[in-house]
Amino acid sequence: MELLMSQVINAIMLGCTYALVAIGFSLFFGVLDIVVFCAGDVAIVGAFAVAFLVSILGLFVALQGALPPMIATVIIVFVAALFTALLMALMYRLVIRPLEGRSELMPLLSTIAAGFALREIIGIFYPEGRNPQAFPQMLPEGVLAGNAMLSWRNIIIIIATLLIVGLLYWFVNKTKTGLSIQAVSQNREAAVMVGINWRFIVYITFIIGGVILGVGGFLVASYFDVIRFDMGSMYGLKGFCAAVVGGLGNVYGAIVGGLLIAFVEVFVSAFVPGGTAYAGVAAFLMVLLFMLFKPEGIIGEKTIEKV
Amino acid sequence: MKTKINGTNGKIISLATSLGVCLALYICLVSSLTAALLILALGLGLIIYGERKDSIEQVYLSVEKNKPIVLGIIVLFVLVLPFLLHKNNYLLHVVVMAGIYAIVALGLNFQVGSTGMVNFAPAALFGAGAYVSAIAAVKFGISPWLGILLGMVGAALLGLIFGFPALKTRGYYLSLVTIALQIIFTQMIVNTAWLGGPNGIPGIPPYELAGFSFKQSLKILGLTIPYQINYIYLTFIFLGLTALAASRLYTSRTGLAWNAIEQDEIVAATQGINLTKEKLLAFALGAAFAGVAGALYAHYTSFIGYEDFDFSKSLILICMVLLGGMDNVSGVTLGAILLTIIDEKLRDFADYRMLMYSVILITILITRSQGLLPKRTRKYKEKSTGMPCVGQTVTMGGESSGSLKN
Amino acid sequence: MEVLRTEALTINFGGLKAVNEVDFVIGDEVVGLIGPNGSGKTTFLNLVSGIYRATSGHVHFMQEDITDCAPHEVRSKGIARTFQTNRLCLNLSVLDNMLLGLHSRQKSTWWQAIFQPSRCQQELEDNIERCFEVLAHFNPELIDKRYEPVSKIPLIDRRRIEIARAIVGEPKLLLLDEPTAGLNTEETMEMIDDIGRLRESKMKVSIIIIEHDMAVISRISQRVVVLNAGRKIAEGTFEEVSQNEEVRTAYLGG
Numbered sequence: 001m002e003l004l005m006s007q008v009i010n011a012i013m014l015g016c017t018y019a020l021v022a023i024g025f026s027l028f029f030g031v032l033d034i035v036v037f038c039a040g041d042v043a044i045v046g047a048f049a050v051a052f053l054v055s056i057l058g059l060f061v062a063l064q065g066a067l068p069p070m071i072a073t074v075i076i077v078f079v080a081a082l083f084t085a086l087l088m089a090l091m092y093r094l095v096i097r098p099l100e101g102r103s104e105l106m107p108l109l110s111t112i113a114a115g116f117a118l119r120e121i122i123g124i125f126y127p128e129g130r131n132p133q134a135f136p137q138m139l140p141e142g143v144l145a146g147n148a149m150l151s152w153r154n155i156i157i158i159i160a161t162l163l164i165v166g167l168l169y170w171f172v173n174k175t176k177t178g179l180s181i182q183a184v185s186q187n188r189e190a191a192v193m194v195g196i197n198w199r200f201i202v203y204i205t206f207i208i209g210g211v212i213l214g215v216g217g218f219l220v221a222s223y224f225d226v227i228r229f230d231m232g233s234m235y236g237l238k239g240f241c242a243a244v245v246g247g248l249g250n251v252y253g254a255i256v257g258g259l260l261i262a263f264v265e266v267f268v269s270a271f272v273p274g275g276t277a278y279a280g281v282a283a284f285l286m287v288l289l290f291m292l293f294k295p296e297g298i299i300g301e302k303t304i305e306k307v
Numbered sequence: 308m309k310t311k312i313n314g315t316n317g318k319i320i321s322l323a324t325s326l327g328v329c330l331a332l333y334i335c336l337v338s339s340l341t342a343a344l345l346i347l348a349l350g351l352g353l354i355i356y357g358e359r360k361d362s363i364e365q366v367y368l369s370v371e372k373n374k375p376i377v378l379g380i381i382v383l384f385v386l387v388l389p390f391l392l393h394k395n396n397y398l399l400h401v402v403v404m405a406g407i408y409a410i411v412a413l414g415l416n417f418q419v420g421s422t423g424m425v426n427f428a429p430a431a432l433f434g435a436g437a438y439v440s441a442i443a444a445v446k447f448g449i450s451p452w453l454g455i456l457l458g459m460v461g462a463a464l465l466g467l468i469f470g471f472p473a474l475k476t477r478g479y480y481l482s483l484v485t486i487a488l489q490i491i492f493t494q495m496i497v498n499t500a501w502l503g504g505p506n507g508i509p510g511i512p513p514y515e516l517a518g519f520s521f522k523q524s525l526k527i528l529g530l531t532i533p534y535q536i537n538y539i540y541l542t543f544i545f546l547g548l549t550a551l552a553a554s555r556l557y558t559s560r561t562g563l564a565w566n567a568i569e570q571d572e573i574v575a576a577t578q579g580i581n582l583t584k585e586k587l588l589a590f591a592l593g594a595a596f597a598g599v600a601g602a603l604y605a606h607y608t609s610f611i612g613y614e615d616f617d618f619s620k621s622l623i624l625i626c627m628v629l630l631g632g633m634d635n636v637s638g639v640t641l642g643a644i645l646l647t648i649i650d651e652k653l654r655d656f657a658d659y660r661m662l663m664y665s666v667i668l669i670t671i672l673i674t675r676s677q678g679l680l681p682k683r684t685r686k687y688k689e690k691s692t693g694m695p696c697v698g699q700t701v702t703m704g705g706e707s708s709g710s711l712k713n
Numbered sequence: 714m715e716v717l718r719t720e721a722l723t724i725n726f727g728g729l730k731a732v733n734e735v736d737f738v739i740g741d742e743v744v745g746l747i748g749p750n751g752s753g754k755t756t757f758l759n760l761v762s763g764i765y766r767a768t769s770g771h772v773h774f775m776q777e778d779i780t781d782c783a784p785h786e787v788r789s790k791g792i793a794r795t796f797q798t799n800r801l802c803l804n805l806s807v808l809d810n811m812l813l814g815l816h817s818r819q820k821s822t823w824w825q826a827i828f829q830p831s832r833c834q835q836e837l838e839d840n841i842e843r844c845f846e847v848l849a850h851f852n853p854e855l856i857d858k859r860y861e862p863v864s865k866i867p868l869i870d871r872r873r874i875e876i877a878r879a880i881v882g883e884p885k886l887l888l889l890d891e892p893t894a895g896l897n898t899e900e901t902m903e904m905i906d907d908i909g910r911l912r913e914s915k916m917k918v919s920i921i922i923i924e925h926d927m928a929v930i931s932r933i934s935q936r937v938v939v940l941n942a943g944r945k946i947a948e949g950t951f952e953e954v955s956q957n958e959e960v961r962t963a964y965l966g967g
Contacts, residue, residue, distance in 0.1 A: 035479050098673045104478055105425050109629070110672045112622060113665040120662035233618075237486065244483055277498040284487040291476050291484045552827045559826030559833055560812075560819050563805075567813050570802035576784035577762055577794055579817025579882070588823060684806035684862050690838040 003270070011266035012259065013154055016161035017223055019258030020216030021239030022246065023168070024209045026254045029243070030185035031205045034107040038091060038115035039213055040236015042084050046217030047135065047227050048122055049080035054136040056127065073138045081214030088210030089203055115232060122229040132228045135221040157219050164212055165255065171208070172251075181205055185249070234280075241287045247297025256298050261286070317369030318376060324366055325380040332644060333384075333391070336398055340652035344667075347645060351679060371686065385543045389536040390527075399535035401651045403607060406542035407600045409643035412627040413546075413553045413636065414596025417589040419625060420633035420682075421562060423569030424473045424586065427485040429624040431492035432469065432594040434616030436462040436601025438502060441511045441611055451514045451606045458602030459595045466594020470587045477572075489618050496613040507612030511605050514541065521606075538607050545603060546640070549596050554636045556592070558685055565589055566634070619661075623650065626668055632678030641679060715740055715776075716886050716919045717761065717792075722770035724760055731756040733943035734770065739886070743912065743920040745934030745951070747927075749963055753943040754923045755797060758888045761921075762794045763787040775885065789817040793879035794888035797923075799871050799895075801863045807874055808859040811844035812837075814878035847881045848874075850914075851907055869900045873907060880911060880918065887911075889922040893929055901926065905933055927955075939963070 021043050028036040053076050054060040063072035095110040123129040144150040172178040183191040184201045192198050220235060221227045242261050246253025261283050269279040290297070331350055335343040357363030370377055392398045411433050418426040439461035440454030449457070472484040497505050513522040514537075521537040556562045564585050567575035576582055605611050623646065631642020649667070653660040721734040732753045746754050759765045761772055763784040772780045779787055793814070801810050819840065821833045848855045851873040855866075863871060872892055879887055892908065893901040909932075911918060924930050930937060931951040939947040939954055941963040947954050954960055 035482075095669055095673075099676070102676050105419075105482075106672055106676050108425075108479070108482060109622075109625065110669050113668040113672075116619075116622075116661055117665035117669075120659070120665070124658055124662065237490070240483060241487070244480065248479070278494070281491050281494045281498075284491050287487050288472065288484055288491075291480055291487075292472055295476050295480055555826050555830050555833075556823060558837075559823065560816060560821055561823040561826055563809055563812055564816060566805055566809070567802055567816075570804055571800055573764060573784070574796070574800045574802065575813075577764070577788055578813045578878070579785045579788035580813075581783075581785045592823070682804070684804075684860050685809055686860060687808070687837060687841060688834065689841055 007266055007270045009150075009154055011263045013157050013223055013262075014266060015255075015259035015262030016157055017216060017220040017235075017258075018238050018242045018262055019255040020161060020164065020212055020219065021235060022242035022254035022258050023165070023251050024213045024216070025240055025243035026246075026249050026251050027181075027205055027209045027212075029249045031181060031202050032096070032107075034096065034104060035111070035240065035248075036091070036096065036209075037108060037111040037236060037240070038118060038232075039209070040234070040239055041115040041118040041232030042087055042091070042210060043213040043217035043220065043235060043239075044227065044229075044232035045087060045118055045122065046080050046084040046214030047221035048126055048133075048217075048229075049083045049214070050076055050218050050221065051133055051135055051227060052126070053079060054138065055133075060136065060138055069138065069140065076138070077215060077218050080218065081211040084214030084217070085207040085210030088206045088213065092202065092206045115236065119230050119232055126229065129229050132226050135225055135227050137222075137225070139222055153222060157223060160215065160219060164215060165251075168208070168212070168251065177201070177204055238283070241283065245287055245290050245297055250297065253297050260298075317365075317372050320366055320369040321373040321377050322380070324370055325377040328641070329380060329384040332648075333388070335645065335648050336401065337392075340649070340655065343649055343652055347649075351675065354679060355675075367683070382547075385539070389532055389539050390530065393530055393532040393536075396533035396535055399533055399539060401648060403535055403538045403542050404651070405644040405647040406539065406546045407604050407607070408624065408627060408647050409546050409640045410542075410549050410600035410603075411597045411624055412631070412639050412643035413549050414593035414600075415624055416553070416628050416634060416636075416639045417556070417565065417593035417596075418473075419628050420635075420639065421557070421565035421569065422586060422589045424589065425478075425482045425485070425625075426469070426590070426593070427482055427618070427621050427625070428469055428489035428492065429593075429597055430616040430618070430620035431489050432462045432466055432597035433601045433604070433620070433624070434492065434496070434611075434613075435465045435594070436598030437605040437611050437616070438496070438508070438601075439598070440602035441508045441605040442502070444512050444606070445508055445510065451512060451602070454606065455599055455602045458605075459598040462598025462601060463591045463595040466590040466592075466597075467587055469594070470590025473586050473590065474583055486618065489621055493613050493617050496616075503612070505613065507610055508605075509610045511609045511611065513606055513609065522609075538603075542603055542607075545599060549599070550636055550640055553596075557634070557636060558687065561585070561588065563685075623664075626671075628678075629676075630671055630678055632680040632682060634682045635678070635680045638678055638680030645679075716774070717921075718773045719761070720771045720773070722757070722760055722772060723768050724756060724765055725768040730943050732760060732940075735940070735943075735945050737938060737945065739919050739921060741917055741919055742935045743922060743933055745930040745937040746921055746923045746940065747925075747930060747937060747954075748940035748946075751942075752940040752963075754940055755890055756943075757940065758794060758890055758921070758923065761787075762792060762888060785817070788882075788884075791883075791885040792888065793882060793884035793886070795872075795875045795879050795890055795892060797890040797894060799868070799875055801871055801875055801878070803864040804862060806860045806862055807848070807855055807866065808841065808844060810863055810874055810878050811848065811859075811881055812840055814881040815840050815843065816882075818882050844877075844881055847877045850910070851877050869896055869903070872896065872904060876907070876911075880916075883916055884918060887918050887920045889920060891923050891925065893924065893926060901929065905929055909933060927951075 021039055024039040025035065028034065059076055060072055063075060091114055095114045096107050099106040099110055139156050140152045142152055144152065144155060172182060180191065180196045180201050181204065183196055184198055188198060238261055242257035243254050244257070245260055246255065246257030264286050265279045265283045268282040269276040331346050335346050354363065357366060388402060389399060411429055415426060415429040418424045436458035440451065440458035443449040443454050443457050444451050469485065469488055473481055476484055496502050513520055515521065521541070522534050524534050525532045525536050564575065564580045567578060567580055568582060568585060572582060627643040627646045628639050630646055631640065632638030653663055656663060715738060717739045719735055719737045721736060722732055723730060723734050724732045735757060746757065748754055756765065760767050763782050763786065767780055771778055774790055774792060779790060802813070819836060821836050826833050845856050852870055855870060855874065858866065863874065866874065876889065876892060889908070893904050896904060908920070922934060934951065937949065937951050937954045938945060939960050946959045946963060947957045
């Protein structure tokens with residue numbers, strides 16, 4: 001029972017990190033109908049940005065003198081997320097926009113290549129970039145109610161994800177810009193006709209997506225405690241799988257998809273004998289089965305709210 | 308070069324074109340990365356210039372008409388090449404790899420170029436051929452020659468399995484499925500001890516012909532040429548055969564059906580094309596090509612490991628098809644050879660290799676996404692060279708229909 | 714002689730019966746299929762050509778039940794069709810589009826393509842001749858343009874090629890979905906002539922034609938079937954149908 005509970009919490013945490021990158025995929029797919037494959041790498045750039053600010057610039061220690069650690073963490077993550085937001089906008093400008101109107105394979109390949117480039121840039125230019133880096137621990141130690149599974153780190157990862165989803169929900173449904181994003185997602189021509197600046201909305205979406213990815217990178221790094229320059233490819237791929245399983249273009253489906261993939265992975269490696277090696281295989285097999293028998297995803301077509 | 312000879316006859320044009328291409332490839336091979344990229348840019352510039360002035364059509368036409376000359380030059384070039392490079396077995400190795408990847412790319416083109424099904428797992432199919440042939444030789448002592456056949460069949464069967472999702476999914480979903488299959492393939496190999504696991508399979512025997520091992524260097528005319536020469540000839544014989552098969556398929560009913568599926572599946576089906584059959588065929592045949600190449604690769608390098616057949620290799624293979632020009636047999640072959648050369652040149656930059664690779668790829672995608680030699684409409688050999696003119700009896704279902712327009 | 718017969722053909726799109734218990738018969742004739750927008754005309758053609766699967770009811774073609782046949786099987790049995798929005802393969806040449814129409818009549822396999830090219834070449838040459846014959850019927854200039862991609866061909870010729878592609882395989886039944894859509898008056902008249910002359914030739918093809926232009930329908934069809942909201946509401950000669958009260962209310966939106 002104890003084991004089961006801890007695995008459930010483990011899966012939820014992992015699922016949260018997958019969900020954030022899956023939301024990124026879904027947002028971009030919503031406005032442009034293309035898959036931006038470098039999302040996972042952008043997220044990991046975010047994690048490295050945090051590591052850079054903390055481990056190399058010593059910002060966390062500096063801020064801690066003046067501010068409570070929680071606020072300092074938020075500020076640092078925010079700076080990193082701004083960086084990934086800019087990066088995402090740059091990605092759109094450099095590798096996606098020039099390929100508009102070409103076959104859908106083109107932006108897919110160009111963003112895959114961009115992901116490779118990001119990975120390599122980290123590997124080359126970050127100090128000791130090719131080696132795994134210890135991720136600075138900024139989340140508070142300790143547990144809640146004496147329960148080892150309810151560590152503050154776990155709780156914060158889950159709460160941060162919920163907070164982001166909540167903020168996104170508010171933004172998309174309650175602000176004018178957010179509603180414009182929805183309009184562009186549903187019908188670009190109509191949105192342009194009612195006077196929405198389509199290009200501006202795309203940039204806004206990439207910036208918001210970039211922020212979410214940056215936070216996602218921070219959370220996934222906190223979850224593993226270690227970051228590697230090339231972990232973005234797997235993280236991105238799992239996120240893409242989550243987005244598709246949930247229904248590409250659907251933000252809430254992305255969360256369900258992320259959780260589902262995380263549960264399969266965690267449970268196969270925990271409860272199937274010799275399963276650790278095959279956890280990834282099991283997750284991808286599940287994606288395959290989904291593609292074959294329910295290609296529209298868990299929350300596909302039927303939902304009106306395609307963001 | 309091409310435009311100036313416009314007025315003279317086609318034989319000279321085709322001669323000049325084929326010599327020019329061979330020379331350019333040779334210079335790419337022996338010179339530095341910068342020079343290779345410059346030549347690529349120059350070649351592309353010439354092609355674009357030709358397209359603007361429409362003179363490229365002349366070149367295509369004369370090459371088409373004088374195929375024997377062009378093919379003769381190319382065969383001669385391949386025959387002579389090992390002698391030109393006999394002091395440098397690394398460059399000879401690059402040539403062998405170029406031939407092997409060209410075979411895989413030709414097969415991949417059936418799916419990506421002809422049928423429009425983006426297959427992100429060509430490396431897995433390539434690997435299937437390599438592993439089948441290697442295991443057959445190492446564990447069961449089966450002759451590598453027979454291994455080629457086994458590798459081909461094994462890969463084709465895996466191709467059928469990989470093709471099955473293509474019946475149900477399209478576009479991004481198919482991309483994701485094939486990416487998943489590619490990763491499952493890699494992980495299964497890493498986790499299966501019988502297949503060598505993470506350590507790979509060492510000691511794969513080379514080909515032998517009447518007691519002559521292909522790992523022996525060749526002594527001709529007093530020259531000692533590294534053993535790679537044997538593999539260059541072997542690989543390019545297979546490349547020639549597969550290119551012939553691919554171009555025959557291209558002009559056949561099958562190739563046309565694939566194109567129709569790429570354009571519009573519903574229209575294709577209403578023309579009587581069996582989508583299931585044709586899609587699976589594109590996967591199985593393409594995989595068979597990859598399987599042959601994989602078998603050659605295994606017995607050439609004598610060691611294979613999972614990292615030779617991973618996702619990034621798949622991407623490189625897709626780039627070859629894309630760089631050369633989708634659904635254009637000569638284009639795909641050229642693209643594969645060029646990219647193999649560039650890829651090997653990039654090894655000098657060790658750390659920067661993948662970064663430069665991605666930058667080159669993005670540049671190609673943005674500046675010329677249709678590839679070096681873009682897809683063209685098919686030209687057929689017709690019964691009568693003269694067209695049936697308007698006044699001629701034109702029949703519908705055998706009967707003269709008299710009232711013709713105009 | 715009965716060519717095609719549907720019995721209580723029905724398709725359900727999530728509660729909406731787009732085609733509702735339609736009984737339809739066509740012999741050696743041209744039948745006009747008319748009705749207001751959304752009355753289920755195109756859906757009916759999609760059902761007959763196998764693109765949609767019927768919820769209930771049957772389709773018989775030459776005394777054979779083809780209700781559950783896939784589109785390519787339907788075509789092989791001898792039903793060809795065109796589409797409302799001209800759907801040629803734009804990347805492919807005029808000749809390639811025509812050859813596609815002969816796909817189901819060709820015998821050569823991929824195996825023969827690789828290993829017996831001379832045999833395939835023989836078949837190909839015959840097929841090209843056949844394509845020229847049909848193209849000449851519509852517009853001989855298209856033969857000169859045979860290697861041009863369809864994307865460079867003007868609209869009326871594209872429509873012609875699409876019909877030519879459908880007819881080249883000598884189907885017994887031709888389904889035309891608004892063949893004159895997007896054409897001007899003069900071009901429309903040319904198109905009607907082209908279609909009319911199809912019937913004069915030796916090849917006895919029956920035609921079901923969907924058309925909004927009543928002038929076209931009255932000129933070309935021997936019989937008219939009217940659909941409204943998925944149901945067949947009238948059938949007969951054009952004059953009979955145009956007198957029918959129910960048809961008038963349907964068109965006036967009553």
